[in-house]
Each structure stands twice: as C-alpha cells, then as structure tokens.
Amino acid sequence: MISRSQTVLFIVLVAASAVMGGLLWRQLDRAHQRLLQGEDSAPTEAPQVAPAEQATLMVANDADNSLLTQVQTLPLPQDPGARARVILGKLLDLYAAPDADHPVPGGTTSIAQVFLLPAPALPGAPSDAQPIDSKAPAAATTATGPLLAVVNFTGAFVASHPSGLETENLTVQSISGTLHANLPRVTQVRFLVDGQTRTTLAGHADLTGTYLATDAVPTEGAHP
C-alpha cells in the first residue's frame, strides 16, 4: 500500500521534471534564436586595412657600432603616434630575430606607447603640452613645429635588454634616428619605462636626458 506522503512526493517530482523540461526547451529555443541573429550580424564588408607604405629603419650593428639604413614595406596607420609605434615595433622585431646584428629580446610588444608633443623651445621637461594623438588629434595635421617623441618602453623590455655602453647606446640611437627618418618633425626624443622616468636603460645609457633625433646626441644641458 502506497502511503499518502509518497504519492504526494511522486506527484511533486513529476511536476518538477515537467517544469525543468519546459525550461530546457525554452533555453534551447533562445539559443537557436541567438544563432539565427548572429548570422544576420555576420560581417559583409572586409575590415579596413592600412595601406602598405615604405618605412626607413636605422638598424644597429654591434660589430662596428654603426647604424645602417633599411627600407621596409609595412601597413602604417595615419595617426602619427600609432604610426611611430608600428615602425618602432618593426625595428625591435628585427632585433629580436635569432640572427640579429644587434640582439635585443622583446620585439614589437616592447613599446607600450609613443606620444608626440610639441618640442620645447629650450632643453627641459615639457610643462603643459598635450599629447597630439590623444588630447588634440587635429594638431597632428595642422601644426608644423618640431615634435618631441616620448617613447614608453615596457618594463620587460628593459629588464631583458643586454647591458653595455655600446649596445644600449645603439638602441637609443637607432630608435631616435628611425623616428626622425619617418617623422621628420620629430627632433627630440625622451624615454620612459612603464610610464616612469628611469636613470639608465640597462645600467649605462642615460635615460634622464632628451636626445636629439637628428643625430641621436643628447641635448646639451638637457639633463635635469
């Protein structure tokens, strides 16, 4: 003889199973609807790809402490700051290659940002200048004055950079020279690491001063 309580429990379980089955069916139907909607939003136009352009790289060579000009063709964005970052990324990719003449690990991810600011008339830190590529994008195309490029390295790049006067100096010079070769308005270059000022690159090359991009020589008297 089945007790009354067992009958009630059986009915409740059957009802719960029916409700759960209904919910599952409803979820399945919603998932199906989402798939159908996804098909509607599938891309029908190819994404915009920056046109390939020629970039001039000043490639360092540890063997003779020299910089050699090398022309590469690569897609370059129009924004000057993004353009500078892509070009420097390509330069550092060459240094990260196994057979590089100036071996430096890291590659294109070693540069977090490149900011372009109006170059100060006198050596020293800029005070109220605004980044062209973030605060005042129009200025990048309208202004004609010289620019100060602020290159922000990642901490990982600096930590893995080989230590030495020549190798650190070549990295700084090649970056400064490459920036000036592709963005002639860049006349001065400063370097940060993770957004902070750092004394040296890897124990030798001075990062506290402003470098002249034209000849990769620090601005006289620019050291704080």
Place this chain on the structure above:
Amino acid sequence: MLLLAAALAAAQTPSAPAPQFAPQPAPAPAAPRFVVVLDAAHGGDDPGGHLNGQPEKAFTLALSVRLRSLLGARGIQVLTTRESDSTLDVNRRAEIANHANAQACLSLHASTAGSGIHVFASSLAPTSPTRFPAWKTAQSAWVTRSLALAGIVNSTLQQAGLTVTLGRTTLPAVDSMTCPALAIEVAPDRSPGSDPADSFNDLAYQARIAEALTAALLEWKTEVRQP
C-alpha cells in the same frame, strides 16, 4: 759679577761677517704632475651586466687593479675611484676625478655585446672653458682633449692587435669630469681562434688590454708634456 761682565763684553763683540754665498740659479719649475684616474664602473649594490658568470663590477675592479699596477710601475701616479666592492655614486666618481686634477680619466666597463674594445668619448659638444662650468656638462670644455686621447688609445689598442670601435655616448660620470676622459668598454674577443665565451676569464686577453692602455697613457703623457 766679573763673570757677568765678561759675558756682556763677549756679547757686544762684533760677530764675524756672514759668509758670502754665491748666487745660485733659480730652480727649474717642477714638471706638472701626471695623474691618471681609473674608475672601475659599478660596484656594491650595482653589479652592472653579467659577463658569462661574473658580474661586471668584479671584472672592472680587477682590470683597474691590474692597470694601476702597470702604470705605477712606469712611474705614473694613479688614483682609483674604488679599491673594493663598494657602492659609489656617479657624482662621487666625478668628484674624485676632478679633485685629482688628472691628465687622463678612464671609466672602465665591460659587456658581452659587440667585440674587442669600445672606446667612448662624451657626446657633449665642445665648448670653451669657463670658470664655473655646469656640473652635468663640465666635460664639454674637455671634449676636444678627450677625443685626442681617444685617438691615441685607438691607435695603441690596434697596434696590440685588438679590435677597436670608437663612439660618443652620454655617461653621467664622464660628462661631469674636468679632465680628458674616456669610457673603455671591454667586449669579448671574437677574433679567429679565440673563444668569446671565455674572454672575461682569459687573463692573457686582459693583460693585452691593460698593457695596451698603459702604452697609450705613456704616449699621452709625452704629448701632454710637450710645449
């Protein structure tokens, strides 16, 4: 009383005339001191780079000691910025060099990058000497002399069969020195038949470098003393 009178009489007796000395020629002016300052880079808390098993600070100190011995044996007065594994600020290094009023200052470095010896002079533009030069750019008045010293060091190192690369760089310790100053960076010997990985443990390689630098400083001493 008689004794006292006799003593007074003796005291009043005119003394013998002072001996006449023949006039002597004025002494020749002493030759200016020739002092070399050796700055073993890094030290203490700052190990510098890693040179296949040893820190850069140990290698530069060993080279400094070896060079000091060779120069001292040839009668050159040497002042070193450090004689042990001690931390030394870059400003303190320049202070030591500037107080020494040296005729040559060498900042010694080492790196696994490149090959041979890298000789760097300051990248500051030459300026005329001033009475109160700015600390950060004090070397600018000496850059011309530093480049002349670099030429002699380059020539002597090459005569010793070493590969040399010349350059200009920004190095705060050197940029503040008021003497002909160079940064000398020792890199692995990559000439045929040599093992670059063992260069920093190769005593013969270090001896060649030290002897060549000694010869260069002796030549520089001769040039400094020429009118």
